[in-house]
Amino acid sequence: MSIGIHQIVKKFGNFSALKGIDLNIETGELLALLGPSGSGKTTLLRVIAGLEEATSGQVFFLGDDVSRQKVSDRGVGFVFQHFALFRHMNVLDNIAFGLRVRPREQRPSEEKIKEKVHELLKLVRLDGLAPRFPSQLSGGQRQRVALARALAIEPKVLLLDEPFGSLDSKVRKELRQWLRRLHDRLHMTTIFVTHDQEEALEVADRVVVMNEGRIEQAGTPDEVYHKPANAFVYNFLGNVNLFHCRLEGGKAYIANTPVSIKVGVSPEAQKAKIYIRPHLLEISRFSQPDSFKGVIHFLNSAGSVAKVEVLSEWGEIVQVEVPQEQFRSLGLKKGETVFVTLKDAKLFHEDYAI
Amino acid sequence: MFVRDGSLSGEPSLPHLHEENLKFTLKRYSALPGFGITMGFTLFYLSLIVLIPLSTIFFSAFSLGWGHFWEVVISPRTLAALRLSFGTSLVSALINAFFGLIVAWVLVRYEFPGKKFVDAFVDFPFALPTAVAGIALTALYSQHGWVGKYLYALGIKSAYSPLGITIALIFIGLPFVVRTVEPVLQNLESEVEEAAASLGANRWQIFSKVILPTITPALLTGTAMAFSRALGEYGSVVFIAGNTPMKTEIAPLLIMVQLEQYEYASATAIAGIMLVVSFIMLLFLNILQAWGRQNESL
Numbered sequence: 001m002s003i004g005i006h007q008i009v010k011k012f013g014n015f016s017a018l019k020g021i022d023l024n025i026e027t028g029e030l031l032a033l034l035g036p037s038g039s040g041k042t043t044l045l046r047v048i049a050g051l052e053e054a055t056s057g058q059v060f061f062l063g064d065d066v067s068r069q070k071v072s073d074r075g076v077g078f079v080f081q082h083f084a085l086f087r088h089m090n091v092l093d094n095i096a097f098g099l100r101v102r103p104r105e106q107r108p109s110e111e112k113i114k115e116k117v118h119e120l121l122k123l124v125r126l127d128g129l130a131p132r133f134p135s136q137l138s139g140g141q142r143q144r145v146a147l148a149r150a151l152a153i154e155p156k157v158l159l160l161d162e163p164f165g166s167l168d169s170k171v172r173k174e175l176r177q178w179l180r181r182l183h184d185r186l187h188m189t190t191i192f193v194t195h196d197q198e199e200a201l202e203v204a205d206r207v208v209v210m211n212e213g214r215i216e217q218a219g220t221p222d223e224v225y226h227k228p229a230n231a232f233v234y235n236f237l238g239n240v241n242l243f244h245c246r247l248e249g250g251k252a253y254i255a256n257t258p259v260s261i262k263v264g265v266s267p268e269a270q271k272a273k274i275y276i277r278p279h280l281l282e283i284s285r286f287s288q289p290d291s292f293k294g295v296i297h298f299l300n301s302a303g304s305v306a307k308v309e310v311l312s313e314w315g316e317i318v319q320v321e322v323p324q325e326q327f328r329s330l331g332l333k334k335g336e337t338v339f340v341t342l343k344d345a346k347l348f349h350e351d352y353a354i
Numbered sequence: 355m356f357v358r359d360g361s362l363s364g365e366p367s368l369p370h371l372h373e374e375n376l377k378f379t380l381k382r383y384s385a386l387p388g389f390g391i392t393m394g395f396t397l398f399y400l401s402l403i404v405l406i407p408l409s410t411i412f413f414s415a416f417s418l419g420w421g422h423f424w425e426v427v428i429s430p431r432t433l434a435a436l437r438l439s440f441g442t443s444l445v446s447a448l449i450n451a452f453f454g455l456i457v458a459w460v461l462v463r464y465e466f467p468g469k470k471f472v473d474a475f476v477d478f479p480f481a482l483p484t485a486v487a488g489i490a491l492t493a494l495y496s497q498h499g500w501v502g503k504y505l506y507a508l509g510i511k512s513a514y515s516p517l518g519i520t521i522a523l524i525f526i527g528l529p530f531v532v533r534t535v536e537p538v539l540q541n542l543e544s545e546v547e548e549a550a551a552s553l554g555a556n557r558w559q560i561f562s563k564v565i566l567p568t569i570t571p572a573l574l575t576g577t578a579m580a581f582s583r584a585l586g587e588y589g590s591v592v593f594i595a596g597n598t599p600m601k602t603e604i605a606p607l608l609i610m611v612q613l614e615q616y617e618y619a620s621a622t623a624i625a626g627i628m629l630v631v632s633f634i635m636l637l638f639l640n641i642l643q644a645w646g647r648q649n650e651s652l
């Protein structure tokens with residue numbers, strides 16, 4: 001089911017959580033709302049679900065305005081961050097809840113309900129756990145019960161609020177891949193909220209990056225990662241080094257060191273910011289054109305890449321990621337002098353506070 | 355497709371309880387010091403304040419001899435008093451359960467001007483000397499009282515009747531239900547109610563299927579406390595009851611009457627029987643609660 005969001009504004013007292021959101025979500029799309037805490041992503045999800053009423057603006061389901069509909073009438077499956085399972089009910093009763101509260105004439109028979117529950121338990125791979133109570137399940141199992149419960153009402157759209165937020169990192173990695181495969185199978189329009197950029201980029205068809213109640217950028221994981229619309233998006237989607245630089249005569253200078261970066265033609269001296277990811281910096285033992293000099297300050301080679309911190313000649317710490325092979329062949333040691341080259345940096349003229 | 359086995363199926367199962375050391379020891383190693391001294395004090399204190407005084411009731415009652423004891427217990431006057439006491443206490447506790455829940459609900463769920471005052475009023479029955487409450491209630495509900503004159507006009511005898519006793523017992527029992535239910539209502543996660551709503555439940559279904567089962571243990575506890583308190587209540591009841599033997603004479607009053615007639619053994623016999631019956635009722639309630647709670651420790 002397609003969802004249209006038109007000029008949604010949500011205020012809590014004087015605080016504007018959402019400042020005019022416009023967004024269209026295609027049928028069958030898996031969309032991630034990504035942003036730091038307080039960016040309004042959860043509020044937007046709750047407005048779509050009907051758990052929160054927008055101060056102004058409309059929400060459309062398949063072109064119908066549902067802005068004034070209550071959550072119980074919208075037919076959405078909502079999965080809460082802390083599961084929100086009914087503790088006094090076992091797994092079976094939890095999942096069957098949405099079917100059992102239907103008006104008598106729409107309610108399936110008890111056998112049909114049980115059949116449906118077992119089907120769902122199989123889908124979320126919890127067969128055999130029907131008689132257990134939530135307190136007897138692990139976090140990952142609880143989350144999947146919550147998902148099965150939401151799916152039981154055959155929702156038109158599935159909304160997940162930080163679905164893996166309270167799980168440990170190994171379980172959340174497994175669960176998010178599993179969610180992706182589940183979506184590929186069910187093709188249900190799904191929106192999930194996360195503050196974890198890795199999760200959003202890995203799972204979603206499309207990522208909506210939010211900040212301070214606005215959408216900064218919406219696009220495929222590739223687009224937002226490689227073509228960030230602004231400094232915020234670039235900065236939020238991974239580690240970055242930030243340099244304040246001066247543009248002069250088609251060249252960028254950090255302090256007084258010229259760096260190799262295309263800046264276009266700038267008629268006069270101008271200030272700008274350079275953002276560069278640690279893996280786009282290259283370390284060498286000898287001076288290269290437009291490289292800067294620094295001293296190795298910290299080394300950590302545990303992991304898929306070696307992390308090196310270089311104290312630059314202008315006195316700032318610069319983070320560099322070096323492939324393990326190169327790290328070994330260079331034989332770097334703490335306190336050594338090295339040269340750093342910028343391979344691919346993003347230049348943002350606007351003054352963006354981070 | 356969605357087939358990749360191994361990772362999700364191998365979740366750790368819950369440790370089985372019987373795998374644990376089953377050796378029964380009174381004292382387990384604990385980081386908290388002072389088990390010995392605090393436990394010793396607790397036992398000593400409970401014995402001194404509760405158990406020894408209670409046991410003398412039975413010693414004293416049995417000085418009657420079994421035959422005489424039984425005679426006192428099944429005498430029509432005693433049975434009438436016991437029936438009245440247990441009946442009115444039960445009715446008042448049930449009424450308190452219902453209205454106490456509403457009061458707690460309003461105090462937790464809504465913001466309104468004067469909420470703090472309403473909150474404070476709930477504790478009045480705790481603080482007021484019960485005799486004062488009894489006199490005030492009698493003045494209000496007797497034939498010429500503000501409320502009583504309308505009730506009497508309708509043919510309802512609101513004082514010097516079981517109804518009057520029930521009114522007094524409702525008054526003194528109200529705080530128990532409100533104060534036990536309040537914290538549980540406060541701790542109720544709003545997410546759980548939202549989850550129920552998103553699954554299509556209407557307000558009544560959310561209340562009856564989600565909220566009520568969650569607060570039932572606290573509600574039962576509060577009701578049991580109100581009931582116990584009502585059973586032993588004397589001060590506020592004697593004024594409004596009228597105290598006619600066989601009709602409006604409550605068991606605690608009958609005990610007083612026996613004492614005044616120097617029938618100590620009879621008095622303790624009635625006390626003993628009250629004790630046993632209330633003990634059984636509270637035990638039953640506790641078992642009921644433990645049974646309801648066994649799966650919910652999260």
